[in-house]
Amino acid sequence: MARPRTWRLDAVLVQAVIAGALSFAHLHDLAAAAGQAGWKAWAYPVSVDLLLVAAWRRLRTDGTSHLAWSWFVIALVASLGANVATAGFLDLGHPPAWLRFSVAGWPALAFLGGTLLAHQPGPGPEPTPAPASERPEPSAPAVPEVAPDAPEITPPAPAPVLPEAAPAVPPALIDHARKVAADHRARTGFTIDPATLRARLGVPAPLADAICAQLT
Numbered sequence: 001m002a003r004p005r006t007w008r009l010d011a012v013l014v015q016a017v018i019a020g021a022l023s024f025a026h027l028h029d030l031a032a033a034a035g036q037a038g039w040k041a042w043a044y045p046v047s048v049d050l051l052l053v054a055a056w057r058r059l060r061t062d063g064t065s066h067l068a069w070s071w072f073v074i075a076l077v078a079s080l081g082a083n084v085a086t087a088g089f090l091d092l093g094h095p096p097a098w099l100r101f102s103v104a105g106w107p108a109l110a111f112l113g114g115t116l117l118a119h120q121p122g123p124g125p126e127p128t129p130a131p132a133s134e135r136p137e138p139s140a141p142a143v144p145e146v147a148p149d150a151p152e153i154t155p156p157a158p159a160p161v162l163p164e165a166a167p168a169v170p171p172a173l174i175d176h177a178r179k180v181a182a183d184h185r186a187r188t189g190f191t192i193d194p195a196t197l198r199a200r201l202g203v204p205a206p207l208a209d210a211i212c213a214q215l216t
Helices: 011-033 039-062 066-089 097-118 171-188 194-201 205-215
Strands: none
Touching: 011 039, 011 066, 011 097, 039 066, 039 097, 039 171, 066 097, 171 194, 171 205, 194 205
16 A cells, blocks of 8 residues: 655755745845836846746756856846845935846846757758669679689688777766757757767767667
8 A cells, every 4th residue: 555645844945935035026126126117027037037047957958058157147146136236235215327227138138148048059951862863883893814824812811800899988978968868859859869969968979879879
């Protein structure tokens, strides 16, 4: 018999909810003091938090990215700035001109950042194989003429080709490659190929082939 699920209060989750609510309220108060009344004052904290989440998601997906880090820092500075500004460091009854200018220009800046973070280059067109009628027919190898009295020469046996050992792949890299492959399939509908995986992970070609072999 299955035991009933018990719900436990997570202190980290409670702390995150409290911090998010306070930051949300500070952003709203700052936008309202800068002249953004009504629903516009409530839209500003949503815009800042969404940009912060989008930048963090891009960092989790693509790893180290200068674009994602830049917009993550911009959104974090906007959130921290609102928290500090509403703590009495600024006279919100008479906000300075630079504050009103920053609040008024934030929507355009957030739209630009969200667009750049959401845009990802799609897969290139797959090469179309040439028709069978246009493919060149293989020519027969030329047979050297042998003199009648020439002794028969036996060619030496080719040296055995040893199989190249596959490079060892760390388990952490395999887990990250699975996330990248899942994201590629969700966006394009196709299985990721070794060339794309190599470009996304920044690894040598033999290592990318070994990873693809373990993903299939």
